[in-house]
Amino acid sequence: EVQLVQSGAEVKKPGESLKISCKGSGYSFTSYWIGWVRQMPGKGLEWMGIIYPGDSDTRYSPSFQGQVTISADKSISTAYLQWSSLKASDTAMYYCARHLTPGTREKDAFDIWGQGTMVTVSS
Amino acid sequence: EIVLTQSPGTLSLSPGERATLSCRASQSVSSSYLAWYQQKPGQAPRLLIYGASSRATGIPDRFSGSGSGTDFTLTISRLEPEDFAVYYCQQYGSSLRAFGQGTKVEIK
Numbered sequence: 001e002v003q004l005v006q007s008g009a010e011v012k013k014p015g016e017s018l019k020i021s022c023k024g025s026g027y028s029f030t031s032y033w034i035g036w037v038r039q040m041p042g043k044g045l046e047w048m049g050i051i052y053p054g055d056s057d058t059r060y061s062p063s064f065q066g067q068v069t070i071s072a073d074k075s076i077s078t079a080y081l082q083w084s085s086l087k088a089s090d091t092a093m094y095y096c097a098r099h100l101t102p103g104t105r106e107k108d109a110f111d112i113w114g115q116g117t118m119v120t121v122s123s
Numbered sequence: 124e125i126v127l128t129q130s131p132g133t134l135s136l137s138p139g140e141r142a143t144l145s146c147r148a149s150q151s152v153s154s155s156y157l158a159w160y161q162q163k164p165g166q167a168p169r170l171l172i173y174g175a176s177s178r179a180t181g182i183p184d185r186f187s188g189s190g191s192g193t194d195f196t197l198t199i200s201r202l203e204p205e206d207f208a209v210y211y212c213q214q215y216g217s218s219l220r221a222f223g224q225g226t227k228v229e230i231k
Contacts, residue, residue, distance in 0.1 A: 037168075045160075045168065045211055045222040061219055095167055100179070107215050109158035111179055113167035 002026040004034075004096050004114035011120045012086050019082035020117045022096030029077035030054040033099040035110060036070060036081045040092040048094075051079060052104065059106060086121045093118050125150050125214050127223035135231040142199040144226045146212035151192045156216030159188055159197045162225075163208045171210075172197060202228070 007021040022034065035050035049060040053072040060070070072079040079096055094117050097110035126149040136142055146157070155175035160168040170179040172188035175195055185200040199206055207230050212223040 044225045045162075045213070047213070047220040047222065059218070097168075100170070100173055107156055107220075109170055109173040109179075109213065109215055110160075110168075111170045111173075113169070116167055 002098075002112055004098060004112055006094075006096055006114040006117045009118040009120070011122070014086055014088055014121055014123055016086050016121075017082070017084050018086055018119065019080050020094060020119065022079045022081075022114050024077045024079070024098065027098075028102070030074050031102040033106060033108065034072065034079045035097050035099070036068075036079075037095045037097060037110070038064075038092045039095065039116075048081070050099070050106065052106070053077075053079065054104075057104075057106075086119075088121050088123075090119060091121050124219050125152065125217050125221055127212055127214060127221055129210075129212060129223035129226045131226060132224075133227045133229060135229050136202055137231045138202050138204055140202050142197075142202055142206070142228055144197040144199075144210055144212075144228075146190075146195040146197070146223050148193045148195070148214060152195075152214045153216035155191050156214055157188075157190070157195050158213045158215065159186075160211045160213065161206075161208045162211065168211065199228075204230075 033050045036048040038046040048064045051058045053074045069082045096114040098112040099108040100111040130145045157175045159172040162168040176188045209225045
């Protein structure tokens with residue numbers, strides 16, 4: 001079964017760092033772009049960025065460039081989303097998702113989604 | 124930056140009725156790189172349609188997508204109880220892969 005399994009919910013204080021993970025299984029992890037999508041409480045979906053685990057080529061939305069870092073460790077089929085200094089406004093559900101089509105084409109829909117990681121930032 | 128505007132914000136319908144959801148782009152979406160997703164409360168989104176009109180694997184044929192350029196439509200031919208959810212369109216043809224703000228399909 002093709003699936004993405006994300007790390008568990010996090011509660012952090014403003015200014016702390018955080019790295020959440022997304023482990024792929026059931027497919028060739030290095031052959032598909034993986035992206036991250038933010039959903040703030042009660043709000044819609046926001047595309048944050050994508051990474052191609054085969055060579056770690058990365059693209060960011062301008063809204064998130066410099067605010068987060070997307071990375072991947074292909075040896076353990078895991079993608080990451082990290083913050084160096086969290087803000088209260090980072091409180092949201094974060095989903096990882098896999099591109100529909102294998103290969104280096106970077107423009108694609110997301111067909112497989114993780115279950116989401118809830119990040120709460122509060123003093 | 125392409126902005127997607129979905130309408131209506133909420134659609135109140137009964138099971139068995141036809142649902143027509145609109146997604147309008149501020150600029151032409153290249154190569155019909157337009158997808159539709161369904162999201163139920165407490166769940167991750169699910170891909171329904173990609174390439175404006177291709178159904179994703181396992182999606183019932185009561186879901187169909189159409190349109191090109193700046194105007195796209197998701198049609199649910201006969202609403203089943205499990206179809207009441209929020210639907211998002213997304214364009215993935217430009218560097219900023221924006222989502223629309225969503226249309227909630229609720230039971231009337």
